[in-house]
Amino acid sequence: MDYTLLASKEIVDRTVMALAEKHVEAAVVKNGAEALEKIKSLIPQGASVMNGASVTLEQIGFVDYLKSGTHGWNNLHEGIVAEKDQVKQSALRKQAVLSDYYLGSVHALTENGEFIIASNTGSQLPHIVFTSPNLIFVVSTKKIVSSFAEAMKRLEDYVVPLEDKHMMEKYGVGTAVNKIVVFKGENPKLGRKVRMILVEENLGF
Numbered sequence: 001m002d003y004t005l006l007a008s009k010e011i012v013d014r015t016v017m018a019l020a021e022k023h024v025e026a027a028v029v030k031n032g033a034e035a036l037e038k039i040k041s042l043i044p045q046g047a048s049v050m051n052g053a054s055v056t057l058e059q060i061g062f063v064d065y066l067k068s069g070t071h072g073w074n075n076l077h078e079g080i081v082a083e084k085d086q087v088k089q090s091a092l093r094k095q096a097v098l099s100d101y102y103l104g105s106v107h108a109l110t111e112n113g114e115f116i117i118a119s120n121t122g123s124q125l126p127h128i129v130f131t132s133p134n135l136i137f138v139v140s141t142k143k144i145v146s147s148f149a150e151a152m153k154r155l156e157d158y159v160v161p162l163e164d165k166h167m168m169e170k171y172g173v174g175t176a177v178n179k180i181v182v183f184k185g186e187n188p189k190l191g192r193k194v195r196m197i198l199v200e201e202n203l204g205f
Contacts, residue, residue, distance in 0.1 A: 018113030
């Protein structure tokens with residue numbers, strides 16, 4: 001299967017409806033530039049922001065925008081990286097799971113609105129499953145697949161080899177799928193806002 005092909009409008013529309021039933025608000029944009037503008041419109045000034053490592057966020061310009069400091073947000077990731085004391089840095093990472101907003105992507109999204117997120121360390125998973133009241137996922141429509149089985153196949157056969165190569169080139173260490181979250185829906189009683197920006201552009205892995 002070619003995992004680089006964008007989903008058809010029919011499939012995207014069906015997925016958006018399925019996400020809504022699972023209490024995930026989805027918006028469809030044409031490209032990364034529109035996705036970045038959408039993010040800017042969603043996060044108010046003064047909000048604390050944390051993001052996971054994401055090629056997609058890099059490609060749409062979010063990471064550079066976050067580093068620019070012109071947004072008026074509290075960039076928690078910047079504070080973590082700036083702290084050189086390992087004990088203090090570890091404490092900051094734990095505190096950051098309470099960020100007002102968490103941004104990332106997913107590794108595969110099914111047409112029935114379920115998605116999977118794999119992690120080596122699991123550091124981003126607390127935000128996603130419980131602690132951050134606002135989640136924003138930026139997801140290329142190429143990541144939409146027909147079933148959960150196909151989602152796992154996409155992760156293992158396509159994403160992991162590319163991510164491993166990317167990590168080796170960037171940091172000199174590979175990756176491993178140690179922890180996987182299967183997001184089947186959001187309980188509305190929690191009062192969280194889960195948003196997904198579907199991008200009609202080939203982004204990320």
